[in-house]
Amino acid sequence: MKAEDPDGFREFVAARMAALRNLAYVTCGDWHSAEDAVANALAKLYPRWSRLDRPDLYAQTMVVRAAIDETRRPWWRRERSAGDQVPDVAQADPSGVADERLTVRRALQAVPVRQRAVLVLRYYLGMTAEEAAEVLGIRAASVRSQTTRGLANLRAALAAGGVVLDEPSELGEWTNADAGPGGAGDVRATAAAARR
Numbered sequence: 001m002k003a004e005d006p007d008g009f010r011e012f013v014a015a016r017m018a019a020l021r022n023l024a025y026v027t028c029g030d031w032h033s034a035e036d037a038v039a040n041a042l043a044k045l046y047p048r049w050s051r052l053d054r055p056d057l058y059a060q061t062m063v064v065r066a067a068i069d070e071t072r073r074p075w076w077r078r079e080r081s082a083g084d085q086v087p088d089v090a091q092a093d094p095s096g097v098a099d100e101r102l103t104v105r106r107a108l109q110a111v112p113v114r115q116r117a118v119l120v121l122r123y124y125l126g127m128t129a130e131e132a133a134e135v136l137g138i139r140a141a142s143v144r145s146q147t148t149r150g151l152a153n154l155r156a157a158l159a160a161g162g163v164v165l166d167e168p169s170e171l172g173e174w175t176n177a178d179a180g181p182g183g184a185g186d187v188r189a190t191a192a193a194a195r196r
Contacts, residue, residue: 009049013042016056020063026120027067029109037066060125061135068117100163107157115150118143 017038024034041062045055052058108116114136121132122143129147133140 006049009046012055012059016059020059023060023120023124024063024067026108026124027064027117028070028113029105029116030070033070034067037063037070040066064117064121064135068113103161103163104158107154107161107163110157111150111153115146115153118146119150119154122147 020038020041021034024037025031028034028037041059044062045052045059048058049055108119111119117136118132121127121135122129127135129140129143133143136143
């Protein structure tokens with residue numbers, strides 16, 4: 001994808017906004033912070049638009065970094081909306097899929113932010129250790145060690161949430177970031193990623 005003109009930028013944003021928002025949410029765990037991260041990343045992307053050969057990769061990198069930065073901001077510097085005063089309530093789904101998804105999301109939030117970012121890049125976006133290292137600005141060996149620690153923490157959090165990973169089950173592939181709203185974050189697939 002070669003970026004040529006401002007109309008191309010508008011088309012890119014329209015086509016990739018949902019995927020970038022999902023990526024930011026999986027990285028930081030908060031929809032408000034995810035929205036801010038995507039907005040900040042796109043604001044940085046626009047001036048560079050005409051010089052980029054792969055704006056999609058650049059945007060993914062910037063969104064992951066911005067989402068990590070959003071989680072590091074002190075709580076007193078974060079903007080808070082009125083909706084933050086109402087606690088999120090997990091609602092049961094008769095099919096059980098929503099409950100599993102919520103369990104995996106809670107488990108993923110228990111993983112430290114750097115390890116979570118590595119897991120998202122490696123298993124959600126399917127990057128190699130070297131590609132993830134380039135995105136995060138660290139060595140590939142650090143990515144591998146963060147992956148090992150992150151998977152261990154994710155397994156422990158899943159076990160605490162009642163998800164047993166030792167039993168054989170029919171687990172699908174973790175959907176990719178291009179799936180759009182509601183398509184990403186399948187619980188069974190996350191458990192499959194935790195087994196790898």
